[in-house]
Amino acid sequence: MQQIVILTGAGVSAESGLGTFRDKDGLWTKYDLEEVATPQGFARNPALVHDFYNARRANLLAAAPNPAHVALARLQATRPGAVTLITQNVDDLHERAGAREVIHMHGQLMRARCAACAHVWDAPPVMAPDDPCPSCAAPATRPDVVWFGEFPYHMERIGAALERADLFVAIGTSGNVYPAAGFVQEAAMAGARTLELNLESTAARFDAVRTGPASVVVPAWVDDVLGQGAG
Numbered sequence: 001m002q003q004i005v006i007l008t009g010a011g012v013s014a015e016s017g018l019g020t021f022r023d024k025d026g027l028w029t030k031y032d033l034e035e036v037a038t039p040q041g042f043a044r045n046p047a048l049v050h051d052f053y054n055a056r057r058a059n060l061l062a063a064a065p066n067p068a069h070v071a072l073a074r075l076q077a078t079r080p081g082a083v084t085l086i087t088q089n090v091d092d093l094h095e096r097a098g099a100r101e102v103i104h105m106h107g108q109l110m111r112a113r114c115a116a117c118a119h120v121w122d123a124p125p126v127m128a129p130d131d132p133c134p135s136c137a138a139p140a141t142r143p144d145v146v147w148f149g150e151f152p153y154h155m156e157r158i159g160a161a162l163e164r165a166d167l168f169v170a171i172g173t174s175g176n177v178y179p180a181a182g183f184v185q186e187a188a189m190a191g192a193r194t195l196e197l198n199l200e201s202t203a204a205r206f207d208a209v210r211t212g213p214a215s216v217v218v219p220a221w222v223d224d225v226l227g228q229g230a231g
């Protein structure tokens with residue numbers, strides 16, 4: 001059965017009401033990413049960083065998956081073992097739509113990590129700099145998200161999936177941030193066909209592009225794939 005590798009970005013969650021980063025009213029037009037999404041920013045002002053992620057966590061708790069998340073979960077369930085879902089997003093909307101084994105390469109908003117002992121646990125809705133780590137009690141808790149300048153998670157697993165991909169699909173990502181932005185090249189070099197689903201075509205080179213809102217183009221694409229049978 002054909003191996004499909006999917007990479008999602010903020011655009012897949014845009015219609016669920018979560019902000020994207022680089023669109024006209026995106027998060028990076030409201031916040032200085034140096035202050036809220038780098039280890040240096042966290043060291044300088046941990047309270048500001050926690051406020052930023054507490055606000056995004058509150059947004060997420062009030063949000064719901066949209067038809068794009070639901071369609072991807074359906075594809076994965078219909079093609080067991082043949083669909084690898086990688087996301088740059090730190091939200092849990094793929095999981096809440098029923099997706100499993102989602103590879104969160106930039107971490108997860110609903111997880112917390114201890115900067116002292118690396119213990120990871122389910123994040124409370126509101127986090128504060130002096131929350132003690134449940135494991136080592138150090139007041140060094142941070143959101144379990146990957147900041148600029150830090151290594152993304154699960155890169156080995158991702159590399160292996162790209163190596164054996166027959167089809168690579170990038171959904172709702174601007175292709176601005178590496179290493180995710182390089183996955184389309186890596187998959188193509190390994191012989192995969194590549195497809196972009198986005199509100200508009202990005203500068204990256206794909207074999208095919210389908211433009212439109214994710215809640216429309218993703219379910220339509222999944223219907224096409226499932227309509228093709230084993231494919």
Ligand code: APR
Nearest residue numbers: 009010011014020021022088172173174177198199213214
């Ligand atoms: N449907 C489909 N695509 C959409 C929609 C929509 N409704 N709305 C926006 N998009 C597309 C935009 O056209 C853009 O290509 O989503 C993309 C959003 O791009 P970014 O805001 O750059 O988000 P992303 O690519 O996920 O950013 C990657 O950068 O800031 C870091 O760690 C952060 O994971 C993030 C990474």
